[in-house]
Amino acid sequence: MRTLLLLLSVFFVPHIVSSAEIQRIWLTHKSNQPDKIVVNWLTDQPGDSVVSYGLTPETMETRRLEETTTLHHVEIPLTHQNATYHYSVKTRHQRSDVNTFKAYPTDTLRAAIVADWQSKPDLSSLIKEDVHLLLTAGDNIRNLWQTCGAGERACIKPYIELIDTYPELFQSTPFMPILGNHDREVHPRGKTRPAHAVYDVEATAFRRFFELPNEEWKWHFDLPEFDLRFIGLDFNHISDFGTTWQTCHAFDRNSDQYRWYESLTAKAPGKVVTLYNERNANIRNQLGGGWHQLFQRGTICVTGFGYYAERAEWEGLTYYNTSLSGTGTQYADPHSRFLAGKDGYLLLTCNRSSGMMTAELKSLKNEVLDRQTFPSSARESSKP
Structure with a gap:
């Protein structure tokens, strides 16, 4: 035997x-x-x-x-x-x-936007939303260099760790992230600018790991049934542009990014949600307010720059900040209408028959912190 x-x-x-x-x-x-x-x-x-x-x-x-x-x-x-x-x-x-x-619905669509995933928090509340699509406003990992070693641009280990933390979520929900500075940090940033580049602007590991539309560092995704377009842009730490701390692609009027976004929004659907990872006030003031003028063609802008929940309104456009790590230092927008130190996410619910989109800032304890509604028209909004 x-x-x-x-x-x-x-x-x-x-x-x-x-x-x-x-x-x-x-x-x-x-x-x-x-x-x-x-x-x-x-x-x-x-x-x-x-x-x-x-x-x-x-x-x-x-x-x-x-x-x-x-x-x-x-x-x-x-x-x-x-x-x-x-x-x-x-x-x-x-x-x-x-x-x-x-499969995607024909009546009511639910999409969630998260940011600042470094702490890998409990997402039970978000998972219960049973969303059709999960998007981010940047900073999906802590950095690359701590896990991979300094200078390793193609190493995907931190993204593997993210998937391992929430296996059921990623196996069942389409995921569309955008870039933050942490997603391409291949050397420690430090307090003074080094001779070498700290960030991999081309985001080699991010683009290797995820399959996304367009150039992947910027992309757009349309849901025609709901007259809705998501646009992911590459803004983060724009004040460091042109230095060894540069982390994002160019954003001047002659840049590929500006011309691309201008073209996408010229004949946009009824609702446009723009995602990026820079402070709202910083990017909308660029180019003499040129980016803000383009943003006004859309419905809302969402960033994960700050560690807090915020809604700001300026010249008819709504700007959000959302963060899974929402208890950090608050840099209030000059036009802030709602501000809270809460870990949370932004939930979008789109109704096809009415054309309305509801945006809710929600905490990870399932509290509704702020709720606004937006009609199909990109330039009008109503609040309950």
């Missing part, structure tokens, strides 16, 4: 080890509309990339990429609404459980 058990261990244990479940999975979009979704995952051993997906576990189709990699990105079509998709991933002998995510 002992001999038989020994033989079984020799021949079958290696197979069991190589068949470990794939658990690091996250969902993103790299197209500009919700007719496709990207399933991303990590494996211990390199191999091909296979996604099985469908409305039931019994009727799943398969999409395969013949490649040899441990970081997998496979885009699949979304042809149904108001439904639940089932999916699983496989690489050689490694496979995942069957997971699910919601």
Whole structure:
């Protein structure tokens, strides 16, 4: 009997080890509309990339990429609404459980915006919102250099740690982050400017890990059913531009970013939500108020610059600040209408029939801190 058990261990244990479940999975979009979704995952051993997906576990189709990699990105079509998709991933002998995510709705859409994820807080309250889409206003990790070593631009370990902290959330909810300065900090910032660049402006690790639309450091995502457009911009620490502390791309009138945003908002949908990671007052005053004039074509601007919850209003436009680490020093906007030191997020609820969008600043204890409503028109708003 002992001999038989020994033989079984020799021949079958290696197979069991190589068949470990794939658990690091996250969902993103790299197209500009919700007719496709990207399933991303990590494996211990390199191999091909296979996604099985469908409305039931019994009727799943398969999409395969013949490649040899441990970081997998496979885009699949979304042809149904108001439904639940089932999916699983496989690489050689490694496979995942069957997971699910919601197809986009046709009546009421829920989207949450978070920022300042460094502390990795309890997100039970946000998870209960059961949102269709999770976005960020920057600073998704603490930095790169502490985990990866100074100067390592392509290291994705801090993003892996983020996925590992909330596995069920990322397996079930499409995720669209934007950049903050912490997301590309490859050297310690220090108190004086060094000779070398502290930040990787091109955000190599971020763009390697996430599959996002456009250039990825800036992107837009449309939800035509709700006449809604999200635009992610790259603003952070703009006062350091042109120094070794520079962290974001150019934002002058001749920059690709300015011209791109100007074009996107010239014929924008009824509602435009603009995301970035700079203090609202700082960026809207740039170019003699030029950015503010472009922002006025949209509905709201959302940043994660400060560690607090805030709503400000200036010349008919609403500016938000939201933070999962909301108890830090407060730098109130000159036009602040609401300000609170609360850990929280911004919840957007869009109703297709009325065309209205409700924006709620909510705490991580599920308190509604502030609520505003916005009609489909980008230049009018009403408050309950």
